[in-house]
Amino acid sequence: MKFFLDSADISEVKQAADWGLVDGVTTNPSLMAKTGRPYQEVLREICAIVDGPVSCEVVASDAAAMLEEGEKLARLHPNVVVKCPLLVEGLKATRALSRRGIKVNVTLAFTPLQALAAAKCGATYVSPFIGRLDDIGQDGLGMVAQTLRIFANYGYPTQVLVASVRNVSHLVRAAEIGAHVATIPFGVLSQVLHHPLTESGLERFLADWRATKQKI
Ligand code: G3P
Secondary structure, three states: OEEEEEOOOHHHHHHHHHOOOOOEEEOOHHHHHHHOOOHHHHHHHHHHHOOOOEEEEOOOOOHHHHHHHHHHHHHHOOOEEEEEEOOHHHHHHHHHHHHOOOOEEEEEEOOHHHHHHHHHOOOOEEEEEHHHHHHOOOOHHHHHHHHHHHHHHHOOOOEEEEEOOOOHHHHHHHHHOOOOEEEEOHHHHOOOOOOHHHHHHHHHHHHHHHHOOOOO
16 A cells, blocks of 8 residues: 655655655645645645655636646646546546546545546546544445445556545555555654554663673
8 A cells, every 4th residue: 555645744744755654645725725835836845855646636616727727736747646626527627637648636535436436537546535434423444445346346547545544543444455545644654653562672672782782
């Protein structure tokens, strides 16, 4: 499973890239707004740090304007993936952008049929928001599993990008069911490598080694 970082914060992107764990980055209008900086500047900086797909979302409401925005975003860097919302207009824009060879991440997917519609329109990625489904008492990862089975049934190349990840168990379960990508907030990504038994185990090894007064 690929790990994308779900952030537009440059210092988070730098740290996570330094850990060698980041295959790509996703942003959304809320994350961009939080930076308080011009989006083009932020997007170019992220693309310079991470050599992988970087999603940036259109904000128009009709397909023609989304297409225009998407083309503009794609011109900023070859790794830019245009994010379109899972609405009729967003899917029209997805089809048009995909036909022009521009990669699209269809976002805000909440049902397997919405995801199937995105795949039919040529989306490179579709993003189910699992945490938000869990929040309303539904089964976010169950929806991902159904989507993966449907895509496999028909051989759709669209990758399922698990979004709205809230904890490491979401990640483990997403990997178990074969999700292609998970986009992960910085706080959750930083927990991936930690375990108290790893840390206490190493402390003990090093204390025993220091007692021997040897050097390697
Ligand atoms: O990638 C989508 C993500 O940013 C939304 O997460 O936690 O706001 O549902 P959340």
